[in-house]
Amino acid sequence: MRTIDATLRGAVAGAGDDLTLTLDPAFQGLPDAAHGGSVLALFETLASRRGARTVRGHYLRRVPLGVPLVLTLTHEADALGCRVADHTGAVLVTGRVGAAETTDGKSSDAPGADAAPLPVSLTCFACGIDNPHGLRARLTFDARAVGGAWTPPAEFRDHDGGLATIALTTLLDEAAFWLGALASGESGMTTELTVTLHGDPIAAGAIVVVGERAATRPRADDPRGCTRATRRDGRSRRPRSPSRP
């Protein structure tokens, strides 16, 4: 069995700081585009940083799947910078992995038992029912929150009992997408993702992802809205606009 972490690492070819990135179609978010959570997890993986850390992604354009892209790394004193561009040189995503920027550990409860299901898709990495490598997450919502519990299958675990970070970044991105969709009645591409890991993820039982609907608010520079999802232990993500199912 190939782990999802191995599939993600296998997307990168070359050596040094000038690399080629070809994302597996399994990492789809919106049709014909990578899931924001998968790109963020790639940056986190490339940094090979342990302990508390913050991963940021700024998405400028759609990131295509199955297409060779130019991945450039920049080493700062205590951080790794990442940039993905297409063959024309157009920058698609920039990112940074550095020391944890927050110790916020606020948590909240998942939607109640009477929560309504959110739609699923066919091939989305998070919710796709026909994506054999995806999470197949089933999120719900009620008047207060969006969220759900997800139990990692073997593909998302490593031999030390660790949990692939891509599971967390994807669940958060997904929850935030639905927060934005519920607030606006529209969908859109993620433009900003920020996730703080308070430690190395452990695959022990179900992962609960929660996003408070009351925390969804418009941004002055974007008429579409803003969402924020917080995992039970405080990992969070802030897109400027909703992302994907």
Place this chain on the structure above:
Amino acid sequence: MRGAARRLVTGLLALNPPDVVRRVFPAYCA
């Protein structure tokens, strides 16, 4: 951006009960 969800909703309606999609994207499920 109005209309952004149109393609997405078309796909979702093929997989989900209409009520499930309508709760999130009411403008596309009249």
